Amino acid sequence: MRFRFCGDLDCPDWVLAEISILSRITSIKMKQLCNQVIQDLLGKPIDYEKVFKLTADAKYEPSDVKASIAAIHFIISSAGKYAVDSESLGSELQQLGLPKEHSSALCRAYGDNLTKLQEHFAAVSLRLGALRSLDWRVDYILSSSQVSEVQEPSVQLQMSVKPADRETERNVAFTMSSDKFRVFLSELKQAYAVMENLA
Secondary structure (H helix, E strand, O other): OOEHHHOOEOOOHHHHHHHHHHOOOOHHHHHHHHHHHHHHHOOOOOOHHHHHHHHHHHOOOHHHHHHHHHHHHHHHHHHHHOOOOHHHHHHHHHHOOOOHHHHHHHHHHHHHHHHHHHHHHHHHOOOOOEEEEEEEEEEEEOOOOOOOOOOEEEEEEEEEEEOOOOOOOEEEEEEEEHHHHHHHHHHHHHHHHHHHHHO
């Protein structure tokens, strides 16, 4: 069967296997567990101490807790990615064997946070790191104490890069020979030309 929350594909086997594990907790605890996962999706860490308390009466092993979180994470993030409404999601989860109360609990948590999730996904998807600054220097070594004549230029580059997934910048510095620099520059020009053709 094809499911909208899976992008109109079959549901992964590992998610199907976790449905029976998710069925062992109460629907109220299911909603609380879903809220923990949604907070994680929005950038706040999961409170594992609270999660272990929620799942203690169902006698979950630590591996069951992690697998349940992964399954809920997949279901909610995929449903948000494919803009599935909570009613359709609930129906599809029941078709997979999740009890109606559990499906309703997951869908309530999902529906209450759908707008926030979609805004967050749009803000963090397809983001690239940014080059903040670039400093360069050409050194031409005439001679050194170890070699009498070198006479080969070298290029030193220092870049300040801000990764897409972090707030802090990091510095990257390296030195290359003039031959390697020519190849590096040629490849950058080719990449730039390809990007220009895509735009």
